[in-house]
Amino acid sequence: MTTVNILSGGAAQGLVRGLAEAFKAQTGFGIDGEFGAVGVMADKLRAGTPADLVILTQALLANLAAAKLVAPSSVSDVGRVETALAVRSRDPKVTVKTEADLRDILRSADAIYVPDTKASTAGRHVAKVLDQLGIAYEVTSRLRIFPNGATAMRELAMSTAARPIGCTQATEIIATDGIALSGSLPPGCELVTMYTAGIAARAVHPKEAAALIALLTGADQKDLRQRMGFAS
Numbered sequence: 708m709t710t711v712n713i714l715s716g717g718a719a720q721g722l723v724r725g726l727a728e729a730f731k732a733q734t735g736f737g738i739d740g741e742f743g744a745v746g747v748m749a750d751k752l753r754a755g756t757p758a759d760l761v762i763l764t765q766a767l768l769a770n771l772a773a774a775k776l777v778a779p780s781s782v783s784d785v786g787r788v789e790t791a792l793a794v795r796s797r798d799p800k801v802t803v804k805t806e807a808d809l810r811d812i813l814r815s816a817d818a819i820y821v822p823d824t825k826a827s828t829a830g831r832h833v834a835k836v837l838d839q840l841g842i843a844y845e846v847t848s849r850l851r852i853f854p855n856g857a858t859a860m861r862e863l864a865m866s867t868a869a870r871p872i873g874c875t876q877a878t879e880i881i882a883t884d885g886i887a888l889s890g891s892l893p894p895g896c897e898l899v900t901m902y903t904a905g906i907a908a909r910a911v912h913p914k915e916a917a918a919l920i921a922l923l924t925g926a927d928q929k930d931l932r933q934r935m936g937f938a939s
Contacts, residue, residue: 708735708736708737709735709736709737709912710736710737710738710739711730711736711737711738711739711740711759711760711912711915711916711919712739712740712757712758712759712760712911712912713738713739713740713741713742713758713759713760713761713762714740714741714748714749714751714752714756714758714760714761714762714763714907715740715741715742715748715760715761715762715763716742716743716744716745716748716762716763716764716827716828716876716902717742717743717744717822717827717855717856717857717875717876717878717879718788718828718856718876718878718879718900718902718936719742719762719785719878719902719904719923720742720857720878720879720882721878721879721881721882721935721936722785722878722923722931722932722935722937723738723742723762723923724882725931725935726919726922726923726928726931729922730918730919730922733918733922734915734918734919736912736915738919740758740760741756742855742857743827743854743855744822744823744826744827744828744830744854744855745763745764745767745826745827745828746767746823746825746826746827747823747826747827747854747855748761748763749763749767749770749771752771752776752777752907753771753774753776757909757911758907758909758910759906759907759910759911759912759913759915759916760904760905760906760907760910760916760919760920761777761904761905761906761907762785762902762903762904762923763902763903764828764900764901764902764903765784765900765901765902765903768782768903768904768905769782769903771905772905775908776907776908777905777906777907777908778905778906778907778908778910778913779905781904781905781906781913781916781917781920782903782904782905783903783904783905783920783923783924784901784902784903784924785902785903785904785923785924785932785937786901786902786932786937786938786939787899787900787901787902787937787938787939788876788877788878788899788900788902788936788937788938789876789877789891789892789897789898789899789900789936789938790828790829790832790833790874790875790876790877790892790897790898790899790900791874791875791876791877791880791888791889791890791891791892792812792872792873792874792888792889792890792891792892793820793860793863793872793873793874793875793880793883793886793887793888793889794871794872794873794886794887794889795863795864795866795871795885795886795887796864796885796886796887798870798871798887800887800889800890801872801889801890802890803890803891803892803893804893805893805894806839806840806893806895806896808893809836809840809892809893809896810840810841810842812872813837813840813842813846813872814842814845814846815870816846816849816868816870816871816872817849817868817869817870817871818849818851818866818868818870818871818872819846819849819850819851819871819872819873819874820851820853820859820860820862820863820866820871820872820873820874820875821833821850821851821852821853821856821859821873821874821875822852822853822854822855822856822858822859822875822879823852823853823854823855824850824852827855827856827875828876828898828900829856829874829875829876829879829898830852830856830875832898833874836892836896839895839896840896851863851866851871855879856875856876856879856880857879857882857883859873859875859879860873860875860879860880860883860886861883861885863883863885863886864883864884864885864886865885872889873886874892876900876936877936878935878936878937880936881934881935881936882935882936888936899938902937904919904920904923904924905920906920
């Protein structure tokens with residue numbers, strides 16, 4: 708089967724997967740590609756990795772469009788995604804209303820599952836928040852860092868720790884079996900990120916990439932986007 712190749716932040720993986728059958732029915736194409744930390748995906752495009760479609764943070768995609776690696780006229784917002792807390796499905800959810808609550812929850816966790824703290828949107832934010840809370844040094848040994856949020860959440864689901872917790876994009880939490888979305892980060896620590904799609908300048912299948920963008924952003928898929936953790 709001919710496929711549209713994607714380079715995407717992990718935040719969009721569940722949504723893309725949910726649209727695969729509709730896209731195949733509409734175009735006859737499958738969907739292939741890579742999902743991971745947005746910085747890594749952007750670097751792959753810069754290095755020449757073949758792609759038809761790119762889904763990254765709004766800021767990163769704007770940089771790629773300015774560098775003529777993405778067609779500016781094709782750029783469309785998919786939706787906003789918050790960085791949130793996750794627990795194993797069998798564990799009680801945590802309630803975090805203040806920075807003090809978050810500090811206490813992270814201090815009490817014996818394992819903290821997060822994506823790449825340098826290349827991923829959520830991971831960089833977690834590192835910033837730990838510094839802001841004044842507990843970065845204290846919890847460093849308990850951080851369980853993985854290349855992307857999807858992997859971090861799968862590892863959280865399988866964790867044998869007594870009191871593990873995770874923090875990544877809400878979409879990656881929702882898309883992972885065995886874990887539950889526990890709640891938002893409190894005021895002062897929150898992060899909401901706009902994700903945006905665009906057609907790669909060297910796309911082999913630009914027409915089909917445009918069709919996939921239309922599915923990702925269309926009004927008739929609003930309910931699916933919301934179920935997958937995207938806000939308008």
